[in-house]
Amino acid sequence: MILTYAIATAFGIVSAAILLNAYRLFQGPDVLDRVVALDTMNINAIALLLLAGIWWSTDLFFEAALLIAMMGFVGTVGLARFLLRGDLIE
């Protein structure tokens, strides 16, 4: 019972966090601000997937969360490196 309310509240809080990230994503004065906003959105998406996994009591979402974590890191490093050098592989 407590857990139901806690997960619903956490869904709300994390969704608000994603809205704040979207604000920075559209507002960001520089390209790198947008990259950081996307990276944070990835982390918050992992949080939402975990909450959904507890809500429906299944571990189907775990693989999706792991994939998002890995692809998010690769994407962030790729974008930052592209902005740093203008090229991914020399």
Added chain:
Amino acid sequence: MEELPLYLQSIIAALIIFGAIFAFIGSLGLAKLPDFYMRLHGPTKATTLGLGAMLVGSMVYFSVTKGSLTLHEILITLFLFITAPVSAHILSKSAIRSRIYDSTGMVEEKTRELF
């Protein structure tokens, strides 16, 4: 969701709410702080800690409902705790290279020394 004893529900609920609040504080920092180097602090520290707490809560829940210790979530926690500082470092490096300055002028001074 399965019905658990009250003390286990309270532990999991506390971990999840703690994690959600920390994730929100990190995103708030990303949205509110004035320059890029300050904004980098929120997502890389607070949000990572929040997600770690939520993953521990999820680990406790699945360990209790399945009746055996599940350590899947440790994988994501370890991966995030290793990669978050790496991506923050490479982002701030590329910010210095693309000449984004902060409000105190310290980065500008350092950039002059470097290039």
